[in-house]
Amino acid sequence: MFITTKARRAHRTRALAGIVAFVAFASACSSSSSSSSSSSAAATSPTSAAAGATTVASASTAAAATSPTATTGSTVGSTTAAAATTAAGGTGAPAGEAFKVDTSKCTDPASVTAKVTGSWKVGYSAPLSGPVAGVVTYALDGFKARIAAANAADEVKGVKIDVTYKDDQFTPDKAKANATEFLQSDHVNSLLTFGSGPVGAIADDQNADCVPLLYPSSSVQKYRDISQYPWTVQYLPAGDAEARYDIGLITSKFPSGAKVGIAENQTASGKGESAAFQAAAKGTNLTIAVVAPSTDPNAAATQLKAANVDVVYDAGISSDCGPVVQAMDRIGFTPKVVINPSNCADSTAYVASGKAADGNVIPSFLKNPASAALANDAGVKMYLSQVTTDDKNNAITVAGWVTADLLVNTLKQAAASSGGLSRLSAIQAARNQKYASPMFIDGINWESTATTLTGIDAFQTTVWNAADQSFHLDGSLISVAAK
Amino acid sequence: MSERTRPYVVHRGTTTHRVMIGAGLILAAAFVLWARGFGQFNQGQITRVMIYAIAIAGLNIATGYTGLVSVGHSAFFGLGAYTTGVLVVSHGWKPEATIPVALFVCFVVGLVVGLPALRIRGLYLAIVTLAFGVAFPEVVARLSTITGGAEGLTIRRAMLQPPTWSGFAIGQKGKWLFWLSLFVLVVVMIVVHNLVRSRYGLALMAARDNELAAAASGINLATVKTVAFGVSGALTGVGGSLFAMYLGSLVANDSFTLLNAIALLTGLVIGGEGTRFGPILGGIAVVYIPYYTSDIGQGQAAAVLFGAVLILIMFIAPEGVAGGIGRLGRNVMVLVPATPKRPGGERSSARGLGGNSERPRRQGQSIGGEMATPTD
Numbered sequence: 001m002f003i004t005t006k007a008r009r010a011h012r013t014r015a016l017a018g019i020v021a022f023v024a025f026a027s028a029c030s031s032s033s034s035s036s037s038s039s040s041a042a043a044t045s046p047t048s049a050a051a052g053a054t055t056v057a058s059a060s061t062a063a064a065a066t067s068p069t070a071t072t073g074s075t076v077g078s079t080t081a082a083a084a085t086t087a088a089g090g091t092g093a094p095a096g097e098a099f100k101v102d103t104s105k106c107t108d109p110a111s112v113t114a115k116v117t118g119s120w121k122v123g124y125s126a127p128l129s130g131p132v133a134g135v136v137t138y139a140l141d142g143f144k145a146r147i148a149a150a151n152a153a154d155e156v157k158g159v160k161i162d163v164t165y166k167d168d169q170f171t172p173d174k175a176k177a178n179a180t181e182f183l184q185s186d187h188v189n190s191l192l193t194f195g196s197g198p199v200g201a202i203a204d205d206q207n208a209d210c211v212p213l214l215y216p217s218s219s220v221q222k223y224r225d226i227s228q229y230p231w232t233v234q235y236l237p238a239g240d241a242e243a244r245y246d247i248g249l250i251t252s253k254f255p256s257g258a259k260v261g262i263a264e265n266q267t268a269s270g271k272g273e274s275a276a277f278q279a280a281a282k283g284t285n286l287t288i289a290v291v292a293p294s295t296d297p298n299a300a301a302t303q304l305k306a307a308n309v310d311v312v313y314d315a316g317i318s319s320d321c322g323p324v325v326q327a328m329d330r331i332g333f334t335p336k337v338v339i340n341p342s343n344c345a346d347s348t349a350y351v352a353s354g355k356a357a358d359g360n361v362i363p364s365f366l367k368n369p370a371s372a373a374l375a376n377d378a379g380v381k382m383y384l385s386q387v388t389t390d391d392k393n394n395a396i397t398v399a400g401w402v403t404a405d406l407l408v409n410t411l412k413q414a415a416a417s418s419g420g421l422s423r424l425s426a427i428q429a430a431r432n433q434k435y436a437s438p439m440f441i442d443g444i445n446w447e448s449t450a451t452t453l454t455g456i457d458a459f460q461t462t463v464w465n466a467a468d469q470s471f472h473l474d475g476s477l478i479s480v481a482a483k
Numbered sequence: 484m485s486e487r488t489r490p491y492v493v494h495r496g497t498t499t500h501r502v503m504i505g506a507g508l509i510l511a512a513a514f515v516l517w518a519r520g521f522g523q524f525n526q527g528q529i530t531r532v533m534i535y536a537i538a539i540a541g542l543n544i545a546t547g548y549t550g551l552v553s554v555g556h557s558a559f560f561g562l563g564a565y566t567t568g569v570l571v572v573s574h575g576w577k578p579e580a581t582i583p584v585a586l587f588v589c590f591v592v593g594l595v596v597g598l599p600a601l602r603i604r605g606l607y608l609a610i611v612t613l614a615f616g617v618a619f620p621e622v623v624a625r626l627s628t629i630t631g632g633a634e635g636l637t638i639r640r641a642m643l644q645p646p647t648w649s650g651f652a653i654g655q656k657g658k659w660l661f662w663l664s665l666f667v668l669v670v671v672m673i674v675v676h677n678l679v680r681s682r683y684g685l686a687l688m689a690a691r692d693n694e695l696a697a698a699a700s701g702i703n704l705a706t707v708k709t710v711a712f713g714v715s716g717a718l719t720g721v722g723g724s725l726f727a728m729y730l731g732s733l734v735a736n737d738s739f740t741l742l743n744a745i746a747l748l749t750g751l752v753i754g755g756e757g758t759r760f761g762p763i764l765g766g767i768a769v770v771y772i773p774y775y776t777s778d779i780g781q782g783q784a785a786a787v788l789f790g791a792v793l794i795l796i797m798f799i800a801p802e803g804v805a806g807g808i809g810r811l812g813r814n815v816m817v818l819v820p821a822t823p824k825r826p827g828g829e830r831s832s833a834r835g836l837g838g839n840s841e842r843p844r845r846q847g848q849s850i851g852g853e854m855a856t857p858t859d
Contacts, residue, residue: 107654129777129789131742167777172738173531173730174773180657181524196634197737204640204731208654220634271624272633 099431099450101230103424106210115420116189119162120411123182124192125202130169136194138391139217139400140165145387146404156411159421163192170194172201183209189423192407196220199234207231212427214410215403224453226431233430233448235403237342237365237456239272241480243280245363245459246339248478250286250311253337257285261309261335263294263301263324265316270294273341274315286311294324301327304335311337314344322349322357329356337361342459347471350464358466361474363459366398367439379438398439405437406446443477457481490814496821515665523657527729528770530657533664534725536766537671539750541718546748547756548679549711550691551600552609555616556747558596559589559716561623561739563723568636568733569629571643578643578728579663582721589720590713597712601705616744623735635734643728664725668763671718676759678714687711688757719747753796755803764804768796 103112127136144163151160164186168175175198182188183205191206193199196218203223206213212231219236223229250258260281264274278288292303294316301324304312312335314324321344328334340362350357367374367383370393374380383401384392391397413429415421433448440446440456447454458477465472493499518529538560545551563585570576570584599611623630630636645651645659678684686707689697698704727733746769753772754765776788800807 129773167773169773169777170737171742172732172734173726176730177524177527177531177774180527184523195737197732197734200635200637200732200734201730204637208640222634222637266621 099230099428101210101424101427103210107208109210111187111423112210113419113422113424115422116159117421118158119160120156120190120421121186121188122161122163122190122192122407123179123186123188124163124165125168125175125178125182125198126165126192126194127170128165128167130167130171132170132194135396138394138396139194139403141389141391142387142397142400142402143404145389146401146408149386150404150408155408156415156421159411159415161408161411164188168193168198170198172197176201176205179205183211190214190407190426192216192403194218199223199232203229203232210423212423212430214426214430215406217399217403219455226451226453231427233427233453235406235455237459237480239276240280241454241456242342242363242459243273243276244480245478246277246313247280247284247286248480249339249361249363249461250337251284252475252478254286254310257287258310258336259287259289259307260311260313261290261292261304261307262288263297263304263312263314263316264291266293266295270316274313277313277315297323297327298330300324301331301333304328305331305333309335311335311339314338314340316341316344321360322353325353325356325360329353347464347469350466351469353466355466357464360464362462362464362471363478364462364471365441365444365456365459366395366402367441368395369393369398369439379440382438402437402439405439406433406435409433409435409437441473441477447481454481491816493816493818494821495818500818519658519661526661527657528774530661530664530729531770532763532766533661533668534722534729534766535747535750535769536722536763537664537668537725538719538722539747539754539762539765539769540671540675541715541720541722542747542751543715543756543758543762544675544678544687544718545597545712545715546751547758547761548684548691549687549708549715550604551597551708551712551715552605553612553712553715554609554741554744554748555596555612555614555619556716556719557739557741557744558616558619559593559719560723560726560743560747561619561733561735562592562716563589563720564727564730564733564739565623565630565636565723565735566720567724567727568638571638571727572636573629577646578638579646582667582724585720585724586717589723590717593713593716593720594709596716597709600708600712613741613744616741619739620735623739630735631733633736635732635737638727638731638733640731643731660725660728663728667721667725671721672759675718679759683707683710691757749793751803753793753803755800755805755807755809758803758805758809761803761805768804 103109106112126140127133147161147163150156164182166178166181168178175193179191179193179202182191188211190212191202192214193202193216195216199213199216199218199220200223202213207229210231212233214233215235216232217236218234219238220234221238221240223232223234224238250260262274262277264270274291278291281288289309290303290307292300294300294314305328312324312328314321316324321340325338328338338360340360342363344362350360367377367380369380369383369387371380383398387397387401389397410426410429410433411421413432414425417425417429419425431448431450431453433446435446436442436444437446441460444456444458444460447457458479458481460477461474462471463474464470493503518526521529538556541559542553542556545553545556566585566588567578567581570581571578596612596615600608603611624632627633640653640656643656644653645656649659649662651659679687686697686702689700689702690704690707690711694704697707723739726738730738750765750769751761752765753768754763755761772792773789776792779788796804800810802810
């Protein structure tokens with residue numbers, strides 16, 4: 001009996017050990033494979049930073065071909081052109097109301113206003129390993145290239161930007177541990193991270209220590225509350241901003257009203273998008289005729305067809321982009337307009353959908369460096385001169401570069417302030433931005449004031465063309481700035 | 484022919500055994516005193532180790548001692564965390580006061596989740612628990628009015644104010660959590676120790692090792708298994724409650740996913756299932772192996788390195804680190820149960836009299852009427 005028992009335990013232990021070893025191996029493999037994947041991961045939460053960029057084959061508007069040095073011509077709708085923007089990413093901040101923040105309750109108030117010389121230390125907690133590490137590598141390639149260029153050109157006047165990277169595997173508790181080490185041991189001047197979970201784990205501590213969290217790739221509404229999180233400035237467009245774009249686009253195409261159906265992914269992301277869309281539709285002449293769960297795309301398509309809607313909004317993640325459209329095609333239902341969320345920027349799903357995806361719309365805000373129409377664009381030239389890695393044309397790499405560009409611009413603006421570069425002047429600069437990054441589609445600005453974080457102030461409509469299997473810019477910019 | 488060196492035998496309850504326990508306690512106390520002087524980061528890492536150790540201790544009850552493989556314990560971890568989060572944020576409870584509630588809630592849910600264990604076992608049971616783990620983030624997302632849904636639940640710093648009597652200010656909440664986690668860990672260790680050494684603990688292991696024999700011996704398998712899952716979930720939920728206080732931000736899709744369940748299972752297997760100290764070693768592994776491997780090889784190399792380390796550990800010590808240490812330790816010393824006393828007060832074996840240790844005739848040979856059972 002004793003031997004039998006031991007043998008059974010040993011067998012079970014070996015089985016568990018096998019499971020663990022397999023998971024470890026699979027994890028390692030998934031990290032490796034994801035690094036070589038296409039930009040399909042743009043839909044994953046940490047990488048939706050790239051959501052605004054699409055593989056635009058050709059620009060159908062004049063705006064797309066204009067240089068970022070232009071201060072006119074790219075203004076469309078209610079969006080104003082960047083003020084005094086230069087191709088080198090010069091500051092374009094208007095003289096707005098200075099952002100005031102109480103530093104007396106900071107852990108070390110004196111350090112907040114202390115002038116930073118020599119180097120500006122950035123603590124970057126990122127998923128360097130784990131399931132999303134591959135795509136994050138793309139973003140870091142762009143980020144590192146922009147930082148290196150800024151240091152080489154001494155853009156922050158005598159201050160080098162020194163970035164330390166720590167792996168959080170996209171888990172909030174590891175991100176918190178990293179942030180604690182950055183704050184307590186490394187005494188960094190600002191922080192950066194990926195994803196809403198890590199931002200949530202970091203936000204309270206960095207606000208208590210009054211260390212700016214500048215341009216993390218997240219868009220959680222609660223951390224946009226300046227009164228509660230004055231030291232946190234997120235990069236990604238807010239969900240309600242994108243919803244305003246969606247509603248603006250539909251009302252422009254259907255001025256006298258339309259019936260809208262929502263294919264709703266039953267995940268937190270999908271339901272969040274759906275809720276934001278429905279909220280934005282209130283007070284308009286649009287009718288939400290049906291909200292169809294897209295768990296079964298065929299059932300969703302049937303519901304949408306039965307409601308005979310004019311417009312289908314696909315509130316989903318990248319995996320939904322193709323299946324819902326294909327399901328509608330199978331039952332012979334072709335709505336007048338299909339709008340996908342910005343995280344459906346990966347062309348693979350559209351190619352797989354064939355003709356069914358023709359005319360699908362998504363919002364974007366980043367330039368495509370591979371676009372022939374932008375070959376002479378000053379911003380693209382600048383970008384390509386700095387980013388030389390193989391993934392330079394990847395939308396996520398562009399997003400990473402833009403994140404660094406916003407950081408550099410903020411530090412330049414802070415360094416030029418009367419008190420010089422400090423943590424306080426950095427957050428004040430971050431709260432006083434109107435900046436057109438060279439890789440934003442012309443006419444799109446990054447806006448931030450003492451009271452409002454708008455972020456991306458407009459989207460450019462892009463339409464999928466099934467014939468040449470590429471996205472095309474369509475129409476003018478649509479402002480998403482809060483009214 | 485030279486005789487092979489025999490290990491020392493130490494009987495439980497003897498002076499030698501007590502001295503060993505005392506030395507262990509002194510070492511542990513010395514470590515705690517040393518760790519209390521750590522900086523915020525290092526102390527936070529120790530706190531994380533203790534939180535994971537508590538959670539893994541819960542998993543150990545179900546998987547290690549009862550043989551009920553669970554790959555969904557992240558749900559109990561998350562349930563405990565959200566119980567604390569909701570009570571603190573929505574009802575203004577003191578964080579530490581939520582721990583018993585988290586324990587109770589997770590115990591009840593554990594009883595329910597454990598019901599399938601009455602009919603199925605092995606991989607089939609693992610699949611059921613997997614479903615529980617996968618469903619948890621979705622359930623949390625649907626209960627958005629309570630849990631905050633997709634955006635999660637944020638326990639603001641001010642809500643995590645240490646109690647006045649502790650003497651810690653809000654800026655020292657990390658230190659407060661360190662001591663609170665230590666206290667809870669010690670309580671959990673004592674509870675698990677006593678549980679395992681009780682009649683119920685013997686029933687757990689009997690059910691694990693041979694269900695038919697256990698049932699034939701009068702053990703109510705239904706009760707044993709169901710309650711084991713309840714206790715297991717409850718302890719893991721307590722770990723989750725502390726995790727909520729540590730993190731302050733609960734997003735089910737990020738913190739309580741299947742990867743978290745795998746982390747707990749990994750910790751248990753590395754530490755040593757069915758051992759008392761395995762969960763602590765597992766907590767150390769879960770926190771520190773990724774930390775150091777990422778330092779050595781940043782990026783995807785770290786993932787490969789982490790996997791290689793896991794495989795290496797499993798190769799060297801398939802029974803876990805605690806089991807491996809125990810195996811090696813038995814070459815030097817064997818701990819055996821106390822020799823029962825006869826009615827006259829004398830021990831049943833003269834070998835036990837007057838001495839606390841001895842050399843056995845042969846390893847594994849019957850000593851004093853009892854088999855030298857491997858224990859940790």
